Amino acid sequence: MMYGMGTGGMWWIWVFGVLLLIGVIVLVVVLVQLLAGRPGNAPRGGYQGAVASGARAREILAERYARGELSTEEYRERLRTLEDSGP
Numbered sequence: 001m002m003y004g005m006g007t008g009g010m011w012w013i014w015v016f017g018v019l020l021l022i023g024v025i026v027l028v029v030v031l032v033q034l035l036a037g038r039p040g041n042a043p044r045g046g047y048q049g050a051v052a053s054g055a056r057a058r059e060i061l062a063e064r065y066a067r068g069e070l071s072t073e074e075y076r077e078r079l080r081t082l083e084d085s086g087p
Contacts, residue, residue: 057082 065075
């Protein structure tokens with residue numbers, strides 16, 4: 001005969017199951033972030049980041065101009081602004 005294994009003694013199995021489920025979920029989230037190359041892994045700040053940001057801003061500006069979202073005057077003005085505020 002097993003003592004303490006009635007319906008009242010089974011609560012610890014439920015607690016273990018819930019903790020195990022939470023652990024598996026956390027592990028999956030961490031692995032997905034590592035494999036996806038989250039932005040937190042990218043180099044931060046500094047001169048290289050500013051140069052890359054400025055280059056990307058010019059690309060976006062050129063794309064918008066090519067799509068016709070900006071007039072020639074707006075494009076040149078914004079490009080001049082980017083060059084003045086550059087590193």
